[in-house]
Amino acid sequence: MILFAAVLPPPAVVAEIVAEIAAATAGLPGADRLRWSDPRDRHLTLAYYGPTSPEAVGPLRQRLAAVATASAPFPLALCGAGRFADRVLWLGLGAGREEITALAAAARSAGSATPGAADPADGRSYVPHLTLARAGRPPLPLAPLESALADVAPTPWRVRRLVLLTAPPPGTAPQPGAARYTTVASWPLGGPATAPA
Template identity: 40%
Template sequence: MRLFAAIIPPPEILDEVAAALAPVTELVEGVRWPDRATWHLTLAFYGEVPERALPDLEVRLARAAARHPAKRLAFAGAGAFAKRVLWLGLTGDPLVRLAASTRAAGRRAGAVQTDDKPFRPHLTIARTRHPTDLRPLVEALSSFEGSSWAADAVHLVHSRLGATVRYESLGHWALAPDERG
């Protein structure tokens, strides 16, 4: 099973993102805009995980989530990775420690993590097959500032590859209450 841990933004926040993207989708040719049903913030990518490791991974993710408070986040600004991935950035509570905990949960459960890149929280909103100058899109979205929202759960997501990518949440675990209110 191809799995990852993620935070899934609420529908009203995804509505804001979709509204911001609508006027810019034709600015650059060759850009693929994934369905909003696939939008998420990846905390840890586990790659192919044997089904027998799933129960242990679920227990460890529940523990990891319970150790971290809910986060106040907002999407803001845009950028690109390697001229192939367009993303929106985040402001608010850092996710670095939560991401490290979900990555450690996967390692301890025997999930083979195939992504050892430094954690950079972002929402991937578009991709290209070939390196493309995405600067017009980055510039058009650079002033985007979304509403603040509560990230209050970690999801374990099964990624099903095919003609279209489909994601299925296998479970989710609440983050601890944010004591700051």
């Protein structure tokens, strides 16, 4: 089972992102050559655990529940586009960057402490972002698209939940019409007394 911890934007924010991207990229050369992520799958990854043994899922869930209980809800704002070379186009963060970085560190630590889960501390620095699209082949210069999306800034929201998601194995496509990622578990930040998201 391939697992990762994430924060999900509310459906209204996802709809705003879709509308703003459509407006900003209308008629822009190259936009139609990108593999845009399914809006239902948009998320901010906190920790990627990769293939995880069935025996590790229960302990990982317990550790993530503790992480959520120890973390208070916080405001989060997506704003400004960025890219990883000419491979991935994403939205960055304004408000909430420090809080989500701390939550990500705690989620990575939960995976590192769980035997049978991949160690997500692979040496790369954490860059909080929401992936919008991936470039196909041949490579496409993403700088013009990054510039076009610089002003995308959906309504901020309050992060109230930590979510554990599963992804299909590499090379496996989701069922037609289905989202790629499935929620395995979800916990309110601050513990059970926190209002649902």
